Amino acid sequence: MRTLTLKKRASQAARAGRLLLKEQDFVKPPHFEEGDLVQVQDQAGDFLALAYLARQNKGIGWIYSYDRQTKWGQDFFQEVFQVAKDKRQGLFHDDLTTAFRVFNGEGDGLGGLTVDYYAGYLLLQWYSLGIYQNQAAIIEALKTVYPEAIAMEGKNRFKSQAVPHKNERLWGQATDQAIMIKENGINYVTRLADGWMTGIFLDQRLVRDYLMSRLALGKRVLNTFSYTGAFSLAAAMGGALSTTSVDLANRTKELTAEQFAANGIDLGDSHKVYVMDTFDYFAYAKRHDLTYDVIVMDPPSFARNGKQIFKVTEQYPQLVHDALEILSPGGYLICSTNAANYSPKAFQADINQGAKADGHQIKLVESFQLPDDFPVPPLSPESGYLKVKVYQKQK
Incomplete structure (x- = not known):
């Protein structure tokens, strides 16, 4: 096993628990094959950790053990999966929630891989070819830790000519059918093999519960960038007077109707869906004197609408400004982003900028942040990507 040397700051970060390795962390940037196992040391030659190297959007590798005796392979995978499962026993015993993250990459000790639990089905997301090459051993380890598993589906979130497909059935029965899960007592329809997304973002569980239990009762709720209408459904189940869902995707109305129907609710005058751009809807609502008591904004990091390009880090101030124009006095604005490159400080500054443009005041x-089933290791801002702020409009 090769030994590579880290720079002083990277060595300090590694000792403090940071697992991600970037090219600039090394004294000499390494040449490597995907999945290479290495030792890393500090500039004094002292052993730091064991790591595997693989190119991904965050960096070029991950520390996986601080014990030089650790053996990479199925037994190691089984151990980290079991430890992660044991930490989530509260969720496994919660009859009201049957979908959550059971392994969060570096937050659970092995970067580049996440595993989500959907009412007995496991969804694996691979973020590099280096970890994907261990697929057989990882599947066997998961079968041991999850004997109750019905099937495993994979999503390949890396680019490689060797693995051209993005969805892959890994083990068990076909996962192309709809899977009904529960979250906070609400039914949601999910599909594990339907593109990149499943029908619900599991990291927003606490926010949906807050909307349902604390804000929605008797309120008119606008859910922008609504996807399958999960926030709208949470609001409806919390007693919202009405919900309005807005998204550009053509399937939005069909998918939102499906989610509501799974809970015995029909779309109608009280629950509307608009297939259109959010900025266009804000303008439409303002022209027609429509106002809302709660507005949810959870935009994608990047989106394209014809020739128009949306970048969350550039256009959040305008979103906040336009939303406040149609938010009733005393109403609530839920601002969310999952952009890892959008710092909490910049996010806060952009919200303030949008609010001050027309003299609005918000509190x-x-x-x-991420719920407990999405743990983040120390000194890893890239991994703590979710930022959600709830404001009340003062004027």
């Missing part, structure tokens, strides 16, 4: 009433 922060609640904040959310």
